[in-house]
Each structure stands twice: as C-alpha cells, then as structure tokens.
Amino acid sequence: MNAQDLNKKKAAEFATKYIEAGMTVGLGTGSTVAFFLDALAEKNIEFTGVTTSNRTAARGAELGLKIVDVDEVDHIDVTVDGADQVDTYLNGIKGGGAALLMEKIVAKNSNKNIWIVDESKVKPTLGTFPLPVEVVPYGSGQLERKLAAKGLNPTFRMTDAGEKLVTDGGHYILDLHLNGIDSPELLSQFLSNEIGVVEHGLFLNTADTVIVGGDEIQVLDRQH
Numbered sequence: 277m278n279a280q281d282l283n284k285k286k287a288a289e290f291a292t293k294y295i296e297a298g299m300t301v302g303l304g305t306g307s308t309v310a311f312f313l314d315a316l317a318e319k320n321i322e323f324t325g326v327t328t329s330n331r332t333a334a335r336g337a338e339l340g341l342k343i344v345d346v347d348e349v350d351h352i353d354v355t356v357d358g359a360d361q362v363d364t365y366l367n368g369i370k371g372g373g374a375a376l377l378m379e380k381i382v383a384k385n386s387n388k389n390i391w392i393v394d395e396s397k398v399k400p401t402l403g404t405f406p407l408p409v410e411v412v413p414y415g416s417g418q419l420e421r422k423l424a425a426k427g428l429n430p431t432f433r434m435t436d437a438g439e440k441l442v443t444d445g446g447h448y449i450l451d452l453h454l455n456g457i458d459s460p461e462l463l464s465q466f467l468s469n470e471i472g473v474v475e476h477g478l479f480l481n482t483a484d485t486v487i488v489g490g491d492e493i494q495v496l497d498r499q500h
C-alpha cells in the first residue's frame with residue numbers, strides 16, 4: 277500500500293471511534309470511505325448506514341452492513357465522508373468520485389459531519405483540485421460554453437470508454453480547472469444560480485471535524 281493510501285486508512289480507522297451501536301450513520305463515497313467501511317464491519321456493532329452512492333451501497337451490502345436510503349431514516353447522527361481538498365476553515369471540494377449530489381444531501385441532513393483525509397489534501401486555499409459541477413444533460417453544452425466564457429475552464433468528465441460520465445442521479449459532471457478559488461462563497465452562489473446546475477462540489481460550512489491521516493493523526497474541529 278502506498279503512503280497516501282496508508283494515511284487514508286489511518287484516518288478511516290480512527291473515525292470508527294465516533295460510531296456507537298444504534299447510531300444512524302451517513303456513509304460517504306470513495307477510496308477513503310472504502311477503508312472506513314472495512315473498519316466499521318470489523319468493529320462489528322449494529323448501526324444503520326445511509327448510502328451516498330450505488331458504490332457505497334453495494335460495498336456495504338457485501339460487508340453485511342445494514343444500508344438504507346436517506347428517505348428511510350428520520351435523522352442521521354453522524355456522516356463520515358472523504359474529501360478531495362480541505363482548507364484551513366474546514367471548507368472543502370468533494371465530488372472527485374462523482375458522488376457530490378447525494379453526499380451533499382446526506383451531509384445537510386446530518387447532525388455531525390466528519391471528513392477523513394490524508395495529509396496531502398489539506399491546503400491553505402481551495403481550487404487546485406478541479407471543482408466538480410453536476411449538471412443536467414439537456415443544455416449542458418451551452419452551460420459549458422458559458423462557464424468557459426467566464427474563464428472557469430470546464431471539461432466534461434469522461435469514462436474510460438470515452439463517453440460522458442453519468443452520475444448516479446443521471447447527470448453529467450463538468451470539472452472546473454481553476455488556479456485557486458479567491459472566494460468560495462461567491463463561486464458557490466454563482467454556480468448555484470446557473471440554470472442546469474444541479475449541485476457543485478464546494479462544501480462550505482459542512483465539516484464539523486476533519487481527521488487527517490499522516491505520521492500522526494490530527495483532529496481538526498470547526499470553531500463554531
């Protein structure tokens with residue numbers, strides 16, 4: 277296992293401390309969350325897991341975990357998810373695995389959000405990781421041109437087969453290749469107001485705690 281994966285695994289294993297029997301737990305998506313699912317299965321406690329993607333639902337089922345959809349629960353105690361980049365205010369970019377829409381819905385319905393990342397993902401400012409924007413297929417070419425004219429350097433996310441990637445929700449992803457984001461709040465507002473944008477990967481004021489895997493584990497808590 278390479279150093280980055282080892283650090284993801286360390287953060288994921290540490291996060292299981294926050295999960296108690298009987299809880300309803302939002303389960304994010306991605307390679308770091310995959311380590312978390314393994315560690316949770318090993319912990320062998322009863323809990324209800326709320327999925328954020330077909331991938332997480334399938335892996336959870338393979339591990340014998342109880343997995344339900346978000347509308348089947350009346351609350352979510354805590355959600356554990358990965359992130360692609362996290363800044364010093366604990367804002368982040370998510371969606372590298374194309375699961376941002378369901379992840380944001382689950383996060384916004386959770387009492388607490390914990391992110392698990394390896395140390396290479398913590399940056400002073402956001403934006404060197406391409407920002408995913410989930411868009412309705414109809415008119416997405418027009419939207420791409422509009423975002424390009426704004427200097428936001430969009431590209432459609434493609435599959436290995438050379439097709440436009442389709443998310444679990446049936447949408448496309450436009451990745452914005454930015455050179456840093458001066459104001460995440462303004463960009464978030466701008467994107468949210470564009471017709472055809474379903475959701476974007478800026479997760480602002482969402483994470484309560486970020487667990488950073490490195491030589492040592494760092495636990496960063498949001499200052500409310």
Ligand SMILES: O=C[C@H](O)[C@H](O)[C@H](O)COP(=O)(O)O
Pocket residue numbers: 304305306307308309357358359360369370371372373374375376379
């Ligand atoms: O859409 C995917 C998610 O936002 C992931 O949590 C994020 O991309 C981090 O993924 P990974 O743990 O594989 O680096």
